[in-house]
Amino acid sequence: MEEDIRKKFRTLISREQPPFNPILLSNEQIELVNFFFSSFILTLNLIKKTIQSIGIVREKFGNSKKNL
Amino acid sequence: MVIQKRIYEITISKEEEIKQDKLKIILMRKAELINEKLPLVIVLHGTGADKEHQQLKPLTIPLVQNNFEVLTMDSRYHGERANGKTKEEKRESYMQALIRSWKYEKSEVRQEFPFIFDTVFDIMRVIDYLEQNQSDVIDIKKIGITGISLGGMHSWFSAVADPRISVVVPLIGVQNFQFALENDLWKERVETIKDVFEVARVDLGKKEIDKYVVEKVWNKITPGILNYFDSTSSLRCIAPRPLLILNGEIDLRCPKQGIEISYSSLLEYYNQLGVPDHCKLFFASNIGHAITDEQFQMTINWFVQHFQKSNLS
Numbered sequence: 001m002e003e004d005i006r007k008k009f010r011t012l013i014s015r016e017q018p019p020f021n022p023i024l025l026s027n028e029q030i031e032l033v034n035f036f037f038s039s040f041i042l043t044l045n046l047i048k049k050t051i052q053s054i055g056i057v058r059e060k061f062g063n064s065k066k067n068l
Numbered sequence: 069m070v071i072q073k074r075i076y077e078i079t080i081s082k083e084e085e086i087k088q089d090k091l092k093i094i095l096m097r098k099a100e101l102i103n104e105k106l107p108l109v110i111v112l113h114g115t116g117a118d119k120e121h122q123q124l125k126p127l128t129i130p131l132v133q134n135n136f137e138v139l140t141m142d143s144r145y146h147g148e149r150a151n152g153k154t155k156e157e158k159r160e161s162y163m164q165a166l167i168r169s170w171k172y173e174k175s176e177v178r179q180e181f182p183f184i185f186d187t188v189f190d191i192m193r194v195i196d197y198l199e200q201n202q203s204d205v206i207d208i209k210k211i212g213i214t215g216i217s218l219g220g221m222h223s224w225f226s227a228v229a230d231p232r233i234s235v236v237v238p239l240i241g242v243q244n245f246q247f248a249l250e251n252d253l254w255k256e257r258v259e260t261i262k263d264v265f266e267v268a269r270v271d272l273g274k275k276e277i278d279k280y281v282v283e284k285v286w287n288k289i290t291p292g293i294l295n296y297f298d299s300t301s302s303l304r305c306i307a308p309r310p311l312l313i314l315n316g317e318i319d320l321r322c323p324k325q326g327i328e329i330s331y332s333s334l335l336e337y338y339n340q341l342g343v344p345d346h347c348k349l350f351f352a353s354n355i356g357h358a359i360t361d362e363q364f365q366m367t368i369n370w371f372v373q374h375f376q377k378s379n380l381s
Contacts, residue, residue, distance in 0.1 A: 005297070
């Protein structure tokens with residue numbers, strides 16, 4: 001028992017601890033993060049394509065409006 | 069008597085913040101014994117004092133006279149390790165460190181323990197240094213430790229943590245934290261570092277510092293001190309090494325009844341180990357948080373008596 005207390009105490013006061021506490025995630029949490037990340041990339045791509053499409057439409061019909 | 073004084077600077081840990089990663093130790097001995105291998109006694113100061121404070125003289129001078137090497141050092145946020153020049157600035161630096169420890173959140177790199185625990189780690193590193201660099205002039209198998217008040221607590225916990233310390237005399241430092249909490253006897257102890265309890269009171273939404281606040285603060289800044297590191301359990305880790313506990317009979321910071329509870333089970337344990345004479349408790353009658361000349365003399369005698377034995381290791 002005494003050795004256990006000593007060990008506990010020495011562990012508590014030890015300054016040789018790793019400088020950062022690693023963040024541990026479960027497999028489910030990792031999957032969730034991946035899902036959100038993929039969705040975010042997909043959304044970005046969708047926005048990009050929409051903007052491109054608007055550009056094409058303006059190019060095609062923007063001038064023709066003026067002609068009208 | 070001419071005293072030879074040596075000062076060394078020791079790096080504790082490269083991971084410590086700038087002010088606390090280094091500390092100076094002072095080694096003192098009789099000048100005529102300059103090349104002798106001597107037993108060592110570490111002498112530790114109380115709250116608000118430092119390694120050269122007058123309060124240590126009744127211990128350091130007689131120990132040197134009795135052919136010991138004597139080591140003194142500053143505790144965390146005391147003396148040269150405190151920020152600021154004036155006594156008030158240094159005190160404030162200690163209080164701020166205690167408050168940081170209270171406010172620590174797990175996402176931060178690591179928690180400081182400026183009250184007791186970090187200084188105990190420093191003392192262990194100092195002994196490492198002595199082993200590696202002073203073993204030709206210091207008998208590493210004969211290291212004793214004593215201290216006053218906070219220094220008494222440092223002596224107690226250093227001996228718990230480090231078996232290389234072979235003789236221990238905590239002066240007005242040993243107490244029963246759990247007993248004080250349960251019996252409404254914590255006020256005088258809290259008063260010595262009140263700032264952190266006051267901040268905690270506000271954080272916890274309390275009108276005044278009460279048992280709940282005190283319990284929360286102890287558990288945060290000194291985890292385990294109310295159970296497995298309290299005197300009832302942790303003093304046993306010092307056995308069978310010679311341990312003399314000296315306190316004042318009416319010291320409200322270290323209530324007598326609590327110490328007696330811890331001591332009775334401790335003495336039983338020393339008895340089981342066959343060395344009842346290695347454990348002694350003495351209260352100076354009608355004395356509060358102070359040390360009598362008789363107790364200073366008892367401290368010197370305890371070290372002389374036990375370091376004359378050859379079977380200490």
